[in-house]
Amino acid sequence: MAFIDFSKREIQCKIVYYGPGRGGKTTNLLYIHKAMTENVRGKMVSIDTKGDRTLFFDFLPLSLGSIHNMSIKIQLYTVPGQVMYNASRKLVLKGVDGVVFVADSLRVRRANNLESLANLEENLRGENLDMTRIPLVLQYNKRDLADGEIPLMTVEELDEDLNSQLHVPSFPGSAIKGTGVFETLREISKITVKQVHEKLLKR
Amino acid sequence: MDLVLSKRDIEEMYKCISENLVREGADCVLLIDRAANLIVNCGNPMTLDVVSLAALSAANFGATAEIARIIGEEEFSLLFHKGRHENIHFTSVGENYILITLFGKDVSLGLIRLKVEKTIKKLQEILQRVES
Ligand SMILES: Nc1nc2c(ncn2[C@@H]2O[C@H](COP(=O)(O)OP(=O)(O)OP(=O)(O)O)[C@@H](O)[C@H]2O)c(=O)[nH]1
Numbered sequence: 214m215a216f217i218d219f220s221k222r223e224i225q226c227k228i229v230y231y232g233p234g235r236g237g238k239t240t241n242l243l244y245i246h247k248a249m250t251e252n253v254r255g256k257m258v259s260i261d262t263k264g265d266r267t268l269f270f271d272f273l274p275l276s277l278g279s280i281h282n283m284s285i286k287i288q289l290y291t292v293p294g295q296v297m298y299n300a301s302r303k304l305v306l307k308g309v310d311g312v313v314f315v316a317d318s319l320r321v322r323r324a325n326n327l328e329s330l331a332n333l334e335e336n337l338r339g340e341n342l343d344m345t346r347i348p349l350v351l352q353y354n355k356r357d358l359a360d361g362e363i364p365l366m367t368v369e370e371l372d373e374d375l376n377s378q379l380h381v382p383s384f385p386g387s388a389i390k391g392t393g394v395f396e397t398l399r400e401i402s403k404i405t406v407k408q409v410h411e412k413l414l415k416r
Numbered sequence: 417m418d419l420v421l422s423k424r425d426i427e428e429m430y431k432c433i434s435e436n437l438v439r440e441g442a443d444c445v446l447l448i449d450r451a452a453n454l455i456v457n458c459g460n461p462m463t464l465d466v467v468s469l470a471a472l473s474a475a476n477f478g479a480t481a482e483i484a485r486i487i488g489e490e491e492f493s494l495l496f497h498k499g500r501h502e503n504i505h506f507t508s509v510g511e512n513y514i515l516i517t518l519f520g521k522d523v524s525l526g527l528i529r530l531k532v533e534k535t536i537k538k539l540q541e542i543l544q545r546v547e548s
């Protein structure tokens with residue numbers, strides 16, 4: 214649910230980081246928060262998480278400059294990835310304008326990625342949104358582990374599993390090191406704002 | 417459900433909130449949508465982190481509505497938290513919006529509820545007009 218305020222000449226939209234538990238959604242937001250200066254980002258809010266699992270959501274507001282003389286305000290959210298928290302995921306998805314799907318490259322998480330993507334499609338449908346139409350970007354996270362002992366899916370395999378139908382932009386990344394984090398954010402912001410702009414201002 | 421508001425719409429809502437609630441003693445009043453977009457921000461919010469407040473309130477309201485559903489209620493249309501110095505009152509404005517009113521211990525809840533009701537009626541008129 215984008216909101217355009219002509220008194221402030223401001224566009225507000227909501228981007229949700231989705232994906233399986235432990236995939237790296239919160240780590241993406243933490244990195245963005247750490248790397249951005251204070252005039253660009255607001256305060257990050259994480260709802261009391263015992264340990265590092267998200268129970269409800271993380272929230273980070275950003276001001277991303279302006280286009281067409283309108284300033285852009287983006288609110289980033291993460292959902293809890295654990296399967297049992299679907300009610301919370303549905304709440305966080307309310308009014309979503311764009312989605313980043315953070316996939317876990319670990320081979321053992323293959324089924325979790327597929328299950329989470331199917332769950333995203335279903336929950337979007339619950340909001341009357343179509344996964345093939347909503348701005349969506351994939352991030353294949355934890356590529357920093359590629360040289361280690363733990364078996365990873367290749368980027369091609371991840372593409373085949375998750376993106377063979379969707380054909381959306383995808384980025385390999387490492388949220389913990391920060392690689393791919395801003396590429397992902399830049400792309401999702403660009404296509405989300407573009408869609409909001411087209412939908413709301415050119416009618 | 418997207419929302420586009422002109423300067424005039426915003427000013428009209430601001431005026432309505434300011435006359436009905438802030439003038440009656442509310443410290444700060446926010447109108448947000450259920451996606452936590454901050455639509456109108458009125459009163460004395462300078463020292464407040466209104467963006468976080470909006471995000472948490474929308475989530476809180478959504479979570480409470482879900483709790484209501486689980487126990488077989490349609491929705492709790494009103495939420496109220498009482499603090500030592502400051503109170504906060506949440507009311508739904510139609511299906512898509514939430515009005516958040518902060519007021520101090522010297523202002524009565526009864527008065528706030530009365531004024532909130534009046535404000536919501538007027539806000540709904542405006543919102544219905546801009547949505548159509
Ligand atoms: N090696 C490596 N570890 C990562 C990376 N991203 C996240 N992690 C680690 O993976 C674990 C889970 O990361 P989170 O960001 O909490 O995952 P999440 O997706 O928010 O998980 P939920 O909140 O349960 O849905 C943490 O221990 C992170 O440090 C990465 O790029 N590389």
Ligand SMILES: [Mg+2]
Nearest residue numbers: 238239266267
């Ligand atoms: Mg998390």
